[in-house]
Amino acid sequence: MMNxxxxxxxxxxxxxxxxxxxxxxxxxxxxxxxxxYAGNLESLTAIEDSxxxxxxxxxxxxxxxxxxxxDRYQPDAVMHLAAESHVDRSIDGPAAFIQTNIVGTYTLxxxxxxxxxxxxxxxxxxxxxxxxxxxxxxxxYGDLEGPEDLFTEETPYAPSxxxxxxxxxxxxxxxxxxxxxxxxxxxxxxxxxxGPYHFPEKLIPLMILNALAxxxxxxYGDGQQVRDWxxxxxxxxxxxxxxxxxxxxxxxxIGGHNEKAxxxxxxxxxxxxxxxxxxxxxxxxxxxxVQDRPGHDLRYAIDADKIERELGWRPEETFETGLxxxxxxxxxxxxxxQRVQDGSYQxxxxxxx
Ligand code: NAD
Numbered sequence: 001m002m003n004x005x006x007x008x009x010x011x012x013x014x015x016x017x018x019x020x021x022x023x024x025x026x027x028x029x030x031x032x033x034x035x036x037y038a039g040n041l042e043s044l045t046a047i048e049d050s051x052x053x054x055x056x057x058x059x060x061x062x063x064x065x066x067x068x069x070x071d072r073y074q075p076d077a078v079m080h081l082a083a084e085s086h087v088d089r090s091i092d093g094p095a096a097f098i099q100t101n102i103v104g105t106y107t108l109x110x111x112x113x114x115x116x117x118x119x120x121x122x123x124x125x126x127x128x129x130x131x132x133x134x135x136x137x138x139x140x141y142g143d144l145e146g147p148e149d150l151f152t153e154e155t156p157y158a159p160s161x162x163x164x165x166x167x168x169x170x171x172x173x174x175x176x177x178x179x180x181x182x183x184x185x186x187x188x189x190x191x192x193x194x195g196p197y198h199f200p201e202k203l204i205p206l207m208i209l210n211a212l213a214x215x216x217x218x219x220y221g222d223g224q225q226v227r228d229w230x231x232x233x234x235x236x237x238x239x240x241x242x243x244x245x246x247x248x249x250x251x252x253x254i255g256g257h258n259e260k261a262x263x264x265x266x267x268x269x270x271x272x273x274x275x276x277x278x279x280x281x282x283x284x285x286x287x288x289x290v291q292d293r294p295g296h297d298l299r300y301a302i303d304a305d306k307i308e309r310e311l312g313w314r315p316e317e318t319f320e321t322g323l324x325x326x327x328x329x330x331x332x333x334x335x336x337x338q339r340v341q342d343g344s345y346q347x348x349x350x351x352x353x
Contacts, residue, residue, distance in 0.1 A: 008080075009081070011033070013081055025240065028052045029054070035346075067114065076126065077130065077132070078112055085163070087293070091295075102170055136187060150301050184249075186248060191228035196232070204265065204323075204326065211283045216286055219263055221289070223264075226301065228259050253306065256302075256319070256322075259301050272327045277331065
């Protein structure tokens with residue numbers, strides 16, 4: 001049984017990780033989250049009463065509070081997911097991305113390093129087993145040229161957006177803290193996630209909710225940008241495997257073998273909705289092409305061979321089964337997204353340490 005400090009646990013992927021840890025393992029979890037617009041404690045109502053779960057509202061850029069949290073909870077591992085994560089927002093306002101993704105990761109690394117150093121003196125076995133897992137994105141690799149190319153763990157970094165550049169920076173910091181100070185780190189780079197509790201600004205939930213409301217479905221450029229999609233619960237399982245069984249110092253790519261052009265994703269969603277919520281109009285008629293995002297990468301695709309071979313992880317959902325589950329979840333959980341849309345999810349804000 002481990003005591004795991006999860007940062008960003010009120011976000012889309014962090015909340016899936018925490019639900020998985022509480023529902024499928026014996027580990028204890030402390031969730032450290034600043035509750036920005038992307039943090040939603042209502043994604044954790046299923047597990048919030050567990051005795052193995054604790055929440056601290058705190059900003060990872062605050063060194064004093066991070067030190068106090070390490071001191072109080074004495075974690076065996078850190079899973080670092082807290083980040084600004086939306087590419088469009090990074091283009092409109094990059095400052096928060098630099099602050100949280102780079103300065104915040106640096107601050108957390110330093111808090112972890114001082115805690116780990118102290119453990120070496122007071123509890124050497126616990127220090128030996130300690131690990132710092134940084135959760136990152138395949139967008140750090142830039143885009144792929146040939147239709148057959150795949151990102152591997154050795155692909156050189158070539159980030160395109162302020163978001164991916166800030167994540168690339170944080171990956172480099174994490175590796176440097178391993179190389180320079182010996183901090184036991186693991187890094188994972190994952191493709192696009194989708195699934196329940198996804199904030200409605202992201203492509204798949206945005207399209208589902210716009211379609212249900214009869215609004216336009218905006219598709220960037222010609223919609224031919226290719227992304228590899230992974231169901232969020234498959235990602236959560238992969239992350240728990242890496243933090244518990246991964247080899248310290250290693251990087252693992254995580255992907256779903258589901259390369260789809262954005263337009264194909266939107267059309268598939270329209271067809272699923274047509275079946276599940278029959279309407280006289282065709283949802284596909286709502287598709288509207290809009291001006292492309294600056295610096296938009298054309299194609300991402302992940303080679304997830306290493307994690308499959310070395311840790312025995314495989315995605316359980318295909319794109320078709322995962323997308324169907326996702327659409328059904330949004331149909332069954334209207335109050336979750338309606339409270340995001342009307343802002344009432346932000347009503348509950350707790351005190352910090
Ligand atoms: P998200 O935006 O849904 O959640 C981010 C969480 O971090 C929120 O709960 C927010 O309140 C919290 N947070 C933000 N700034 C903070 C700060 N300064 N201090 C403390 N907490 C803060 O993001 P997500 O989609 O769940 O992504 C989680 C991680 O996974 C990110 O690091 C992201 O780069 C990475 N990732 C995401 C995807 C994807 O498809 N969503 C794919 C690969 C990797």
